Each structure stands twice: as structure tokens, then as C-alpha cells.
Amino acid sequence: MSNTPNKSAKPSNIITPAKIDWQMDDTGNSVPVSGHFGDVYFSHADGLAESRHVFLTHNQLPERLADLAPTQCFTIAELGFGTGLNLLATWQLWQQLRDTNPHLRDARLHFITTEKFPIPLTDLTHILTLWSQRAPELTAPIKSLLAEYPPLIAGCHRLNFSDDNLTVDMWFGDASESLSKLALEHVNQPAPHVDAWFLDGFAPSCNETLWSRDIFAQVQRLSHPKTTAATYSSAGTVKRILPEYGFEIKKVRGFGMKRQMLTAVMTGAENRDISNGHEKHDEKTNENPEARSSTVDHTIVIGAGVSGLLTAWSLASRGITVTLLDKSAPLAGASGNPRALLAPKMTPIHHVDEHLHTIGYLYSSRLYRAFNQEAAQLNMPPVLEITGALDLLIKANIGTEQIAEYPDEMATTLSDTQAKSSSGLLEQDLSENLYLPQSGLVNPQALKAIILSHPLIHFQPLDVDSIDETDQHVCVKGRHQNQDVVSMTADNVVICVAFESHQLDTRIFDCRKIRGQLSWFTPTIEQRANLPKIPLKYSGYCAPFIAQANDETINTVTADKPYLLLGASFIRNDTSMDVRAEEHQISREKLMVAIPEMASVIPTDTSSWQGRAGIRTQTPDYHPIVGQLVDSKRLWVMSAMGAKGYALAPICAEALADMMLGSFSPLSEAMLARLSPNRTRLQTPLT
Ligand code: SAM
Secondary structure, three states: OOOOHHHOOOOOOOOOOOOEEEEEOOOOOEEEEEOOOOOEOOOOOOHHHHHHHHHHHHHOHHHHHHOOOOOOEEEEEEEOOOOOHHHHHHHHHHHHHHHHOHHHOOOEEEEEEEEOOOOOHHHHHHHHHHHHHHOHHHHHHHHHHHHHOOOOOOEEEEEEEHHHOEEEEEEEOOHHHHHHOOOOOOOOOOOOOEEEEEEOOOOOOOOOHHHOHHHHHHHHHOEEEEEEEEEOOOOHHHHHHHHHOOEEEEEEEOOOOOOEEEEEEEOOOOOOOOOOOOOOOOHHHHHOOOOOOOOOOEEEEEOOOHHHHHHHHHHHOOOOEEEEEEOOOOOOOOOOOOOEEEOOOOOOHHHHHHOHHHHHHHHHHHHHHHHHHHHHHOOOOOOEEEOOEEEOOOOOOOOHHHHOOOOOOOOEOOOHHHHHHHHOOOOOOOOOOEEEOOOEEEOHHHHHHHHHOOOOEEEEEOEEEEEEEOOOOEEEEEEOOOOOEEEEEEOEEEEOOHHHHHHHOOOOOOOEEEEEEEEEEOOOHHHHHHOOOOOEEOOOEEEEEEOOOOHHHOOOOOOOOEEEEEEOOOEEOOOOOOOOHHHHHHHHHHHHHHOHHHHHOOOOOOOOOEEEEEEEEEOOOOOOEEEEOOOOOOEEEEEOOOOOHHHHHHHHHHHHHHHHHOOOOOOOHHHHHHHOOOOHHHOOOOO
């Protein structure tokens, strides 16, 4: 690894991890120093006390956070995540304030941070374990942060700490590039803005990049009048550049022996309208913390497949009441398979920061692991069974050389021997493979149960006939199963009914419909001994699983019985849902071609097999459809996940909820444009 990252020839979106050196601080504690820049991550006097003094006190966070209105979101952005000490200090303050201020129950903190040279997990664990001994009040946030710390790949990693209403977006890559990707304009919606900046680059004399004009142009773009900033530095360059980009600066006493530091207030941001829609941090709402905008209190989500469930969850986590409707039942459509394999379509690493599949995979596996903890507390089956998965690279767009560029904890290639031992396969050469250690099987029924247990999500069966939008609200009319006509109103409606979305609103692209059938059977004890031990991907996929309690509510399986799942057929323009013997054979055949030794294990007679057919919805460019409908203020869509709903829906739901409520999205502006319901590619109907 290069010691001089600035001169590295790597493409800018391939991450160089930080190199940590150790020194003794003033009180004999061992503290990290950047091996690249030769500067300290935090003060050698008392890093935590300095962080609180400079960034928390001098952005007036104790007062401003305590003054938030219910459901208000406060956004902090940081230049230089480093060891995460500033985040941890802020998090602990936020926990304290929420414990003592009941009105903050549904308020949110959004912490956006940037880091070009992220610290590897082993070093970070060492650094933060020392902090946890010095400052036990940080122990709980440290544990949560380390559990969620992402692999060191470029792009935005969203970490949601739901118990604390805290969202952390970690943008790995150059800060000015990352900030330039944050989208401001969501048509007809309030624009997001940063409320407080932590300017925490190394000293300008060691590293100028975080004090450059490019950076401050972005800082100004993302600020609004009254945005504050704080920095420990009072260097001449900093004093000069802040006013150039609209900040009024003030010199105040620095921490410890430091005579001066700077605080600043934005006075020169464009006077953007920040008051419409969901509550934002403005004077009015602060004067009256009880004030609450009524425009986004209640949303109707139509369609209770994976897109609808995750949309409901993202909105409910932001304090929005959600009525979730479906003409039959949750997971009655294509999302209701017994298990879904969570394994991304990979891309060469230099595209990874703009690759929805990778971002979606990493986010969903984090979210599902968090759901697992909730499920364990409620004595429910896990949402994600982490098994690891082996891709035989038969239909992949990446080879072993490109896989080697990924961090091993995310993707690696096993030796032939290791691959045989993990998979249980005996005969063929497995040396060309992609092994995904964090991959596994999603249990849709378990996911549904966790999401529907959210107190703000209310499911109702309703076959929706019409949606009428006015300036004040949206009215949805439909029929109950007993044919009673029902109408209800809400502030927003999100249409998540996959291939039927176009029927509900013709502005939504009429997508390609692809029937897919999954098959499963119970193997004998002898067969089981010879079947794959973990999920395998080839031109299809197979996975062993054991049915869990309540799985039978959506599929013909029996709890505690073992199964082998095989997928899947792809039949274009066929929307019937009958289970077909010939499609069992299609999935069997895919497995035989990829792994011939299975021919002697898997019966040719499939008459006892079970199956389920669903209709996949796909756009011509293969991207989902996520966003606001054209000429509408209150109608939204999330659809066209193809066969990847369990990997894509969670991050798309976050992006959608952020657009609806005027928060910063974890997806770049360019990516949001690629998902837009109004993109050019969707202007021409399919022939
Ligand atoms: N806030 C940190 C903490 O709480 O530990 C300390 C930040 S440290 C003083 C500065 C950080 O900025 C380092 O982690 C460094 O890798 C990062 N950095 C340097 N140049 C950068 C750039 N161009 N873009 C993003 N991060 C950068």
C-alpha cells in the first residue's frame, strides 16, 4: 500500500485505507496518528473534551438539538470521519437529550460524514476500545458503530441506528466529490440542507484538500442561512476562505492550551425556501417545538410486496403513519417466495460507488442483520440467515482478478479445496468462483412480520380502483374483499404494485413482465448428504433451507422440515401464476448443466415438488422506478425491481422517503436521475 496517497495512481474511487501510527498523548494514553499525513486524529490533550468543545458546543448542538420539533430532522455534515470520535460524542449527546426530552421521541439526527482514507476495522476497533475504557459513556455507541462499520469501498454507506433515530451516511472517497453528489433539488419538495458543519480536516499545513475552494463551494451549496460551522483551526487560510463562501466568522477560545478556534454562521447562502413540506430546522419550528406540519403525517402505500413493505418501514421510521394496502395480502405476489437469495450482481470495483446492486446489497444486509436482533428479542425467526454464497461465475460480469480488488470480507475467491469444503460439491473444478461471506437467505415471511409489527404501519386489504390528487391531499378509493366501497385520504400516496402500477396511474411506465417460477422439495436423508450445503449461483441458483414457524402462511412448507430451493424460470410476457411441471424441469436442468454431479442426487421425477410463480417487473434499462410522478406533488412510485427486490428495495425506500421528506439521499444525484419515473428511457413505450 502506498504511503503517499496523494500521488497514488489509483482511480479516485478505489479506496486507500488509512495507515495508523501510534504515539503517547500528554497523559500517557496511546493515540493514533495518520501515517500518511503525520497529523493527529484528535487532540493529544483530551480528544473527546476537544471534540465536545469545538464541534458540539460551538455549533450550539445541546441547545439546537433539544429545541427540535417532533419529527424534525437535524443534519450535521463532517469533513473527515477519521476515528469517528466526533460522531460518537454527538451520538452520546443525542441519546442524553432524547432520554430527558420526551418531545424528541420522533425527531431525527442525520449525520453525513466523508472520509477519503477510512481506517480499517481492526485499527478502528483498537482505537475505539481504548476510548471505551477512557469514556465508558461511549461504550454503547462504539459497539453499535463497530458492528455496522462498512467494508472499505467507495460510495455512500448508510447506517441506520433505529433505536436512537440516528442515520449516518458515510461517504468513502474524496470529500469534495462526495459532497458534489448530494442532491438538493427534489421537484416540488423541500430542499434538504446541512444545519451544522464539523470542519475537521488535518491542519491545512499537512493536508490542504479539506480546506480548498472546491470544498467550500460545496459547503456553501449545501447550507442555508443560519447553518453553522466550527473548526479547531484558526489558520489564516481558514479565516480567509470561510467568509469568501458566505460565512461570517467569529474567533473564540480554543480547547485547552489553544488560544483560538473559529465558529461561523452562513449569511451568504442562497435564500432557499426551507419551510414547506416536512418540518425543517427554521426559526418558526424552533420557537414552538410542538408545531407540526400536517402535510406529511400520513402516507398510503399501495402494494404490500417487498417494495411496499420497505417503503412503509422507511416512512414509519421517520415518524410517518402509514396505511399499507394490498388487494389480497402482504407478500401475495412475486415477493412471497419461501426464501430469497441475497447476493449482488457485482461490478468492477472502480464503478462500485455508483452501482445500485452493490450499494443495495450492503445496505440491505446491514438492515436485515439489525432486524435479526429485533426478531431475536421478539422470539421470531431471523430475517436473514447468513450462510455465505458461492457464485460459480457462469453468468457474472466480473472475473477473479476483479474480485481480488474487493475487501475480502465482502467478496473473495476461495481455493478449489475451500470451495469444495464450503459447498459440499465433490467433483468439478471450483477454482473460478466468487464467494460472498455476508450473503445469505432472506426469509420474506419473517421480514413481513417484523415490518408489520411497527406501531405506525397499519395493513388493510383493499383493491384500489382510483387515486385522486388535490392540492390538499390524495383520495384513494377501492373495494374490500366483501365488495364494500371504501375511500380514504392521505398526504401522500406511494404506488408499489409492480407490473400493475401502470394500471393505477398511466404516468408510470408499462414495464416488461417476466414470469418466474421457483421450485422446492424435501430431500431424503441420503439426498441431503450430497446436496449443496450453501446457496449456489450459476445460470440459476439453488439453496438448502429449513422452514421456520409461520412460513406456511405464505407457502406450502412445513416448519422445521428441510428443503432444497431451485430457481428460476424466466418467461416473458406471461402473467399467469400457475405452477408448471415444465418449469420445475427448467430449474432442475440449469442445476444439472452447471453441476453435473447433481444428476445422481436430484430426482428427475418432480411430481412431489412445490412451486410458486410470480411476475417480475422490469424496465428497458433494468433500473427500478423510484420517485415522484410528473406533474404531481403527492404521488410517488417505487417499482420495477426485477428479480432483485430484496437487495434493492431497502435502499430505494430510504431514497424515496428522503425525497418525500426533504432529507439528503444516500443515492447520488446521478443515480436518482437514473431511477426517476420520468427519465428519457421511459418515454418510449415497449413495443
Ligand atoms: N473527525 C475525525 C475524528 O473524529 O476522529 C478526525 C478527522 S482527522 C483530523 C481528518 C480526516 O480527514 C482524516 O481521517 C483524513 O483521512 C481525512 N481526509 C483527508 N483528506 C481528505 C479528503 N480529501 N476527503 C475526505 N477525507 C479526507
